[in-house]
Amino acid sequence: MNPAPPxxxxxxxxxxGLPLKQALQGALAAQGxxxxxxxxxxxxxxxYPDFAHQVCAAVQDGRARFGVLVCGSGIGMAIAxxxxxxxxxxxxxxxxxxxxxxxxxxxxxxxxxxxLVGPEVALDAxxxxxxxxxxxxxxxxxxxxxxxxxxxPGP
Numbered sequence: 425m426n427p428a429p430p431x432x433x434x435x436x437x438x439x440x441g442l443p444l445k446q447a448l449q450g451a452l453a454a455q456g457x458x459x460x461x462x463x464x465x466x467x468x469x470x471x472y473p474d475f476a477h478q479v480c481a482a483v484q485d486g487r488a489r490f491g492v493l494v495c496g497s498g499i500g501m502a503i504a505x506x507x508x509x510x511x512x513x514x515x516x517x518x519x520x521x522x523x524x525x526x527x528x529x530x531x532x533x534x535x536x537x538x539x540l541v542g543p544e545v546a547l548d549a550x551x552x553x554x555x556x557x558x559x560x561x562x563x564x565x566x567x568x569x570x571x572x573x574x575x576x577p578g579p
Contacts (some may be wrong), residue, residue, distance in 0.1 A: 428456055429490035430524075431554065434482035436462035436475035438536075441494030444538035444546055451547050458556075459576060460488050476504035483532055487530045490554060491533035498537035505533045512570070517541055519552035525574050526556035 433452055434534035436446035442464060452459055462478040464470045472495045479491040491513070493501035513533035513557040514525040517540065525531040533551045536546050 425526040430457040431491050432458040432460065433492055433554070434460040434462060434479040434486070434488035435492040435551040437464065437494035438470050438472040438475060438480040438496070439464060439467055440496035441501075441536070442467060442543075444536060444556075445494040445541060448494065448536075448537040448546060451550070452473075452492075455551075456558060459563040461547060472500050473504040476501045477508070480505050480533065482511075484508060484510055490531070492550065493535040494538055495535075496537060496539045498535040498540065502533075507536065512567075516546075516549045516553065518545060519548045522549040522553035523556045526553055527559045528566075530558040530563070530567055 428481065428517055434447060435445060449459060449461065460482050464475065476493055479493055482488040483491045493505060495501045502513045502515045505511050511533055512529055512531045513535050514521070514531045515535045515537065516522050522534065534550060
């Protein structure tokens with residue numbers, strides 16, 4: 425029996441993340457992953473939420489199993505991504521964080537800061553992210569609490 429093909433990955437980034445995004449794309453393609461590239465592919469200044477929303481929509485509607493977002497810090501992308509129902513995005517700085525966020529949080533979007541992590545570290549983290557399974561068990565209860573409706577009071 426043949427092993428399952430690598431999961432399809434949606435990827436997007438802003439101008440600050442472009443070089444790292446390109447490095448991650450190349451590595452993913454070499455590993456046999458199908459890619460949905462939502463840009464940017466230019467160095468001109470762009471707004472990171474535009475790309476986060478497109479990547480998250482692809483994960484939400486099932487076109488991609490995972491999303492990868494890259495900006496200067498990864499933080500803005502993760503904030504934008506986590507506004508989407510069913511998206512659990514984490515900023516990753518190393519493979520340990522990647523394994524833990526998949527195993528414990530069932531994260532489906534990885535965010536990277538191109539100004540904070542180099543390509544080698546990001547590639548190691550992404551490989552760990554994509555290859556780690558969610559553990560379930562005690563984590564199911566915690567994830568259910570993250571899926572509650574917005575509990576913040578209105579204005």
